[in-house]
Amino acid sequence: MKNKVKKQISGFSEIEKEIEILRKHALDRSVEKGQVSQIIHRLHPRKLNLAVSEIHPETGSAKTFRLVSQDHYLPPFQAGQYINLFLDVNGILTSRPYSISSSPCQTAYYDITVRRIKNGFFSNYLLDEIQPGDVFQSTSPAGYFHHNPLFHGKDLVFIAGGSGITPFMSMVREATDKKLDQQIHLIYGSQQDDDIIFQKELSERESSHANLTVTHVITEPSSSFSGYKGFITAELIQTVLAGTNPADKMFYLCGPEAMYGFVLSQLEMLGIPKRRIRVEIFGPPEDITAHPGWPETIQKEDWFQIRLSQGRTFEAKAGETLMNSLERNGITLETSCRSGVCSLCRTKLVSGKVFHPAGVQIRKSDRRYGYIHPCTAYPLEDLELMI
Numbered sequence: 001m002k003n004k005v006k007k008q009i010s011g012f013s014e015i016e017k018e019i020e021i022l023r024k025h026a027l028d029r030s031v032e033k034g035q036v037s038q039i040i041h042r043l044h045p046r047k048l049n050l051a052v053s054e055i056h057p058e059t060g061s062a063k064t065f066r067l068v069s070q071d072h073y074l075p076p077f078q079a080g081q082y083i084n085l086f087l088d089v090n091g092i093l094t095s096r097p098y099s100i101s102s103s104p105c106q107t108a109y110y111d112i113t114v115r116r117i118k119n120g121f122f123s124n125y126l127l128d129e130i131q132p133g134d135v136f137q138s139t140s141p142a143g144y145f146h147h148n149p150l151f152h153g154k155d156l157v158f159i160a161g162g163s164g165i166t167p168f169m170s171m172v173r174e175a176t177d178k179k180l181d182q183q184i185h186l187i188y189g190s191q192q193d194d195d196i197i198f199q200k201e202l203s204e205r206e207s208s209h210a211n212l213t214v215t216h217v218i219t220e221p222s223s224s225f226s227g228y229k230g231f232i233t234a235e236l237i238q239t240v241l242a243g244t245n246p247a248d249k250m251f252y253l254c255g256p257e258a259m260y261g262f263v264l265s266q267l268e269m270l271g272i273p274k275r276r277i278r279v280e281i282f283g284p285p286e287d288i289t290a291h292p293g294w295p296e297t298i299q300k301e302d303w304f305q306i307r308l309s310q311g312r313t314f315e316a317k318a319g320e321t322l323m324n325s326l327e328r329n330g331i332t333l334e335t336s337c338r339s340g341v342c343s344l345c346r347t348k349l350v351s352g353k354v355f356h357p358a359g360v361q362i363r364k365s366d367r368r369y370g371y372i373h374p375c376t377a378y379p380l381e382d383l384e385l386m387i
Ligand SMILES: Cc1cc2nc3c(=O)[nH]c(=O)nc-3n(C[C@H](O)[C@H](O)[C@H](O)COP(=O)(O)OP(=O)(O)OC[C@H]3O[C@@H](n4cnc5c(N)ncnc54)[C@H](O)[C@@H]3O)c2cc1C
Pocket: 082, 096, 097, 098, 099, 100, 112, 113, 114, 115, 116, 117, 119, 120, 121, 122, 123, 124, 143, 163, 164, 166, 167, 280, 281, 282, 283, 284, 285, 286, 287, 317, 319, 320, 324, 337, 338, 339
């Protein structure tokens, strides 16, 4: 009966014949079973086991940590990508993403370069407590903040603020080591002259490669500093790119949230279309209540009750991401970017209201069916979460 029905399907007998011929003459693919998944697992393992092999001070507030594999293999990455490090910080299992600052041509290790921030929970622990020989886990390299030769062209402007230099350092190292056909203008904003990370190497690479120019901009310069002072304004960008048309270039912007809003408005003033601007924001906003759209009636010290589907409840502060509050209460969600992009932490919000800052990439269907990204969601009411 089954066969009778199959034979009525148009094309069925031709496919049946083809299968017969393949069985007789083609390679037996069943012996390769599992090989594809093995390769995928090797290139994109879910977790990496890493050890710190060296720690190198860069400036008074930043250090580079060289990470080697404990599994004898590190997956390849694209310059600009990050890994998310997991650590138990004073009894709280948490994670933070860090861009790989070493070149992808270097396959023996990943370097990450971490800058201290005031009251930073994870960064300060890394800078003060982690020693060579310490081990931890991370995700595989991830992220979309990398050059795509098909769509981004060869004329590139990198605008970095503070620790936001790290993905660019990887890109500059790759482009100069491989002598890639790219013109790179790096405009790098730091607070003080002695805060400039990778200053010596950038200057050496600039003097030995005609396709790289580096411009430093300092907001609180010393009296001996003779370069550009203040913020990265439209006027400054125009001066640095003098004689060329900024609208023909691809702009990459990386740094803290505060810098992103300002520089984006400057690029808009120069008439740079959004599709020519690529952005990576480092870390959550310093004060979410100052963010456009935050309700005036709610203060960052307001507390709300969070109820989980298993019935457990705990309190969370309005001015802090839900992800932080969950982790403080021993609940660890799957996460990679911690910046609202990767979607791994998506969670069903059963009731209540949260604030997601503009720019967080939540799928239309997630918005429609009430899913939130706890890494960038702030409670505005008592909440019930399906966890
Ligand atoms: C893709 C990506 C790549 C990155 N790469 C780098 C890199 O190469 N180098 C680097 O140094 N950093 C990088 N970062 C930033 C990094 O992930 C961390 O955000 C940074 O190190 C600060 O973490 P922290 O735990 O020390 O700070 P946090 O403690 O998380 O503090 C971050 C901010 O949140 C606020 N905050 C924290 N806790 C609270 C609270 N309880 N209540 C209210 N506000 C609070 C703080 O005021 C602070 O301004 C990257 C970020 C991303 C998304």
